[in-house]
Amino acid sequence: MMSACDKRVTDIICLKRPTDLDKLINSIPKPQGAIPNFGLPKWKVMPLESKIPMVSGPDGAYNFTRRKIGKELWIPAADAEFNLSDPYCYEMQLTYDSLHDKHLASYLSKPNNIQHLIKAGLITKNLDAKCSLRDYNTYRRYLRRLHCDSIRKELNRRSKWSIEERAIQYAQEQAQKEVRRLKEREKLEKLRSSIIKNRKIAEQLQLQKQKEKQQKIEERLHILSLRKQEDRNLQRIKSKTHAEHIQQKRKAAAEHERHKIIQTLLEWRRKEHKHKQTMKMRLAIEQEEKQKLVEQKWEKRHEFQKKEIEKEQFLLQCIEVQRKNFIEAYREKIDKETKRMQSMCYRIFKNLYAFIDICENLICRPLKRCENVHKLLFR
Numbered sequence: 001m002m003s004a005c006d007k008r009v010t011d012i013i014c015l016k017r018p019t020d021l022d023k024l025i026n027s028i029p030k031p032q033g034a035i036p037n038f039g040l041p042k043w044k045v046m047p048l049e050s051k052i053p054m055v056s057g058p059d060g061a062y063n064f065t066r067r068k069i070g071k072e073l074w075i076p077a078a079d080a081e082f083n084l085s086d087p088y089c090y091e092m093q094l095t096y097d098s099l100h101d102k103h104l105a106s107y108l109s110k111p112n113n114i115q116h117l118i119k120a121g122l123i124t125k126n127l128d129a130k131c132s133l134r135d136y137n138t139y140r141r142y143l144r145r146l147h148c149d150s151i152r153k154e155l156n157r158r159s160k161w162s163i164e165e166r167a168i169q170y171a172q173e174q175a176q177k178e179v180r181r182l183k184e185r186e187k188l189e190k191l192r193s194s195i196i197k198n199r200k201i202a203e204q205l206q207l208q209k210q211k212e213k214q215q216k217i218e219e220r221l222h223i224l225s226l227r228k229q230e231d232r233n234l235q236r237i238k239s240k241t242h243a244e245h246i247q248q249k250r251k252a253a254a255e256h257e258r259h260k261i262i263q264t265l266l267e268w269r270r271k272e273h274k275h276k277q278t279m280k281m282r283l284a285i286e287q288e289e290k291q292k293l294v295e296q297k298w299e300k301r302h303e304f305q306k307k308e309i310e311k312e313q314f315l316l317q318c319i320e321v322q323r324k325n326f327i328e329a330y331r332e333k334i335d336k337e338t339k340r341m342q343s344m345c346y347r348i349f350k351n352l353y354a355f356i357d358i359c360e361n362l363i364c365r366p367l368k369r370c371e372n373v374h375k376l377l378f379r
Helices: 004-014 020-027 041-045 102-108 111-120 133-216 222-377
Strands: 065-068 128-130
Touching (some): 065 133, 102 111
C-alpha cells in the first residue's frame, strides 16, 4: 500500500510546471467568449486547442452558446492582419446562422419573437443563441486562432524591444569610444605643446650661442648680423602669426568637439530616461502578471483544499460506517456464540442426567434383588 507521503510526492512529481511561454500565453487575455459560463469547472480551465467532450447531464444544466442574438460570430480587430493560412476553410468553417445576423437584430429583439424562440429552445433567457457541441468546438478553434495571433504579435513586440535595446547598447559603446578618442587627442595636444616648448627653449639657446659668436665676429660680420637679425625678426613674426592661426584652429576644433560631446551626452541621457521609463512599465506589467498568477494559484489552492476536506470527511464517514458495521457483526457473532454455548451446555447437562439415571438403574436394581432374596431366605 502506498503511504500518504509517497502519494503526495508522486502528485508533486506529476505536476506540470508552467514555462515562460505558458506564462506569456496566460498573460495575454483570451478573446470574448473563450471561457464558457456554463458546464463543468474543468471546461473553464481547458485550453482552447482541446475540444469539449460530450458529457451527459440533467436537463437545463448547460447549453452551448457562442454569442447573443444579432451579434456576429466574426470578431473584428483594429490591428488584424490578412491571414492566408487556410484560404479554403478546411481547418475551420463558420456556417451562416440567422440568429447571429446583425441585419435581423431589430427583428429578433422583439418581445413576441423572443418568447417564441425561448419556447422553441433556440435561445436562452439571457438572449444567448444556442448551438450544437460541434459548432461550439469549431467556434473555440476560431477563438484559438485569434488568441494565437495576439500571442504572435506580443512575441514580435518583445523581439523589436530587444532590438531597440541592442541599438541603445551600441550607441552607448560608440559614445564611450568617442570619449576615449577625445582623451587620446588631448594627450597628443599636450605632447605637441611640450615639444613646441622644447623647441622654443632650443631656439633660445641657439640664439644665445649665435649672440656669443656675433660678439666674437662683430667687427667682421656686422652687416651680416644685421641681415640675419632682420630675417630672424621676420621669422618670429611669421611664426607668431602661424602659431596664432594654429591656436585659433585648435580652439575652433576644441569648441566643435565640446559641442559634439554635449550633444552625444544629451542624446544618451534622453535615451537613458526613455529606457528607465520602459523598464518601469515592464516591471509594473511583470508585477501585475505575478499578482494575477498568485491570485490564480490562491483560487486553485482554495478549491483543492475544499476538495481535500470533502474527501477527508467522506473517508471519516466511511470509517465510522465500517466501524458500526463491524460492531454490529461482532455483537451478532457473540450472540450466536452464546446461544451455541447455551445449547451445548443444555445438551451436556441432559446427557449427564441421562447417564446418572442409567448408573442408578445399574446399581440400585441388584441391591433390590439381593434384599428380596434375603427376605425369602429368612422368612
